[in-house]
Amino acid sequence: MVKNILTITVIAVASIVPYIASLQGDFVWDDTEIIHDNDVIAKVHNPAQLLDRPFGSQNTGLATNYYRPVSSLSFWINSALSESLSPSSFRMTNLIMHTLACLLFYALLLLVLDTKEAFAGALIFAVHPMHVPNVAWISGRQDILCAIFIFLSLILYLRGIQENGRTRLFHILSLLIFVLALGSKELAVVYPGVLLIILFYRADWDIRRTWNELQKGYMTAGIVILAIYILIHQSITVGTGQAVSFSDHGLEITRILLNIAYYVYHMCVPWIQLDFQFAVPGLINMNTIYYLIALSLAVIFAALSVVFRWHRISLAFLWLAIFIIPVSGIIPVKSNYSAALHIVYLAVGAISIAAGQIVRSVLDRWENKQWLSVTIFVLVICALTLATHTHSRNWENETDLFTYLSEVGGSSHAAALLGNTYWNAGEIEKSEESFRLALRRDQTEVAAWFGLGRLEASKKNLDLAERYLKNSLQKPGPTNSYSYNNLGNIYYLRQEYSKAYELYHKSLRTNPYNYIAMYNAGQTALKLQQAQDAAHFLRKFIDNATSEYNHQKNRARLQLKKL
Structure with missing residues (x-):
């Protein structure tokens, strides 16, 4: 009993210590739209x-293709x-x-591995630097919630096998x-696959024994739940977000392998952050070589685990495959990410399982030198803890975060986000410098083109602003709706109201919750003497816009009374 309490305490403390310094940080990145400026969450x-x-x-103008009511509820309660x-x-x-x-991960491992392996694996999971974007970034919470419910659901199923009477x-x-896991993040759809590989492992890779241990009614109910979830998800998210097609992120096998290599590298070598947010900005660079070396070594290791029957290592690779497939580009998902570290919180479990096996093997072989092993x-855990602590400090404010991501990873998108941060702070020169740095790195960085277009529009350089904003529409991205809206503003200023009205419509087709475009479409409809359309958009604006737009809301109410 005392030993169990001590073990749990060590894991809990290990999970907390690296992140203490980050608790005093601010809202960063998506936190503003999802929490701070979200009337449903805040008020x-x-x-x-x-x-x-x-x-x-919810009333932020930021529409996504995600349906995550459990994650939203957690923010609302918070x-x-x-x-x-x-x-x-x-x-x-x-x-x-x-x-x-x-x-919970430790409790799950105790049902699958032996005590030493479970403890070592849980410790690695607790301090791994790959978790920083989920723990130190408030908006990264969805993956943690999803993991909590997946681990708990697996534990309950495995306990159910042991408790024959219940x-x-x-x-x-x-x-x-499992339903709560689906409501936390879409990644939970892989849960049946995780359950199957754990049962397969427990049955010593015997398909017949696995089938006998599988509860047929449970799986049938799980499939029905998945089908209902997909229908609800599609009905609520229809028409929102940016669909990533096969050509957008390249379904070519090269791109998929590079994405997988990116994840494998950062899980195996977490001390070195080569490129953080968007993997593989170009197919050939030094980072790509490092990623491919890591992937090659992982494939060799996987082959050896099959040949020499390292069952736990095989389990680790199957676990990795299950959680990597949805975020590698093999399955076309509606997302703006090619690859991002915050979406592999659960995949780190593979490294933890493999580490548990390695630790036990070393202890068994060095029986007379256990103190050395x-x-x-302990030194590995300390090194991981230090790396996690150091990295978490970069998430305290947006300037530090995007400067770090831009300088260390050479990310064009991070440079564009840094430009937006400077823009919001009124530092126009630094903002323009960051946008141009992003475009020197990647001429297709739509966020940078959008930022420059907005900047030139503020200087009344409408022709240049128009060119930049059109460049920002060269591929799907989260700024497309705002690019159409700002282009509409340019035509509105030129008194080309029909063109402006058409662009506001495009903005709302891309993002039905862009309340700024609702207001602009209503004003333009008034100019075009389309009273019915004007009333429609102005009412939508009043219903959806946040409180900071109260002045425009009052104006819209007065205009509605005159119609």
């Missing part, structure tokens, strides 16, 4: 409003319990959730928890 007292809209779209939307309370909640996820109860609870393991 509305009825959480039921979270159930019928895409994630992140907001209700927080005084004046304190970011530290949200960050603390992320850290508590991460600790819970680590303890199997049905455990499995019903497991299915209910334990010392090496």
Whole structure:
């Protein structure tokens, strides 16, 4: 009993220590739209409003193709319990959730591996630097929530197999928890695959034994739940976000392999951050070579594990495959990311399982020198903890974050985001410098073209602004709706109202929740003397816009009265 409490305490402390310094950070990146400027999260007292809209779209003008009501509910509860939307309370909640996820992962490993392997694996999971974007970034919480519910659902299912008299109860609870995992993040759709590989491993890779241990009614119910979830997801997110087609992110096998290599590299060599947010800006560069070397070594290691029957290593590779497939480009998903480290929180479990096997093997072989193997393991944990602590400090504010991502990873998108940060702070020269740096790195960086277009429009250089904004539409991205809207503004200033009206419509087709485009479309409809359309858009604007647009709301109300 004392030993168990000590083990749990060590894992909990290990999961907390690296992130203490980041608790005093601010809202960064998507946190502003998802939490700080989101009226439903921050001010509305009825959480039921979270159930019928895409994630992140509530009155922010930021429509996504995601449906994550459980994640939204967690932010709403956090907001209700927080005084004046304190970011530290949200960050603390992320850290508590991460600790819970680590303890549940340990409990799951105890049902699959032996005690030493489970403890070593859980410790690696707790301190791995790949978790920084999920713990130190408030908006990264969705992956932690999804992991919590997936781990808990797996635990309940496996316990149900052991508890013959209460199997049905455990499995019903497991299915209910699976529903919560789906509501946290779409990645939970791979849950049946994870369950199958764990059962396959427990049956010593015997397909017949696995089939016998599989509860047929449970799997049938799980498939029905998945089907209902997909229908609900599609009905609520229809027409929102940017669809990433096969050509957008290159379904070519080269691009897929590079994305997978990117993840494998950062999981195996987390001390060195080569490129953070968007993997593989070009197919051939030094980073690409490092990624491919890591992938090649991983493939060789996987082959050896099959040949020499390293069953736990095989389990680790299957775990990795299950969680990597949805985010590598093999499955076309509606997302703006080619590859991003914050979406592989669960995949790190593969490294943890493999590490557990390695630690146990070393302990068994160095039986007379266990002190040496334990010392090496402790040093590895300390090194990972230090790397995680150092990296988490970069997430305290947007200037530090985007400067770090831009300088260390050479990311064009990070440079564009840094430009936006300077723009919001009124530092126009630094903003323009960052946008141009992004374009020197990648001429197709739409966020940089959009930023320059907005900047030139503010200087009344309308022709140049028009050219830049058109360049920002060369490929799908989260700024497309705003590019159409700003192009509409240029034509509006030129009194070309028909062209402006058409562009506002395009903006709203791309993002139905862009309330700024709603207002502009209403004003332009008035210029075109289309009273019915004007009334439609102005009412939508009044219903959707945030409180900071109260002045425009009042003007819209007065205009409606005159119609």
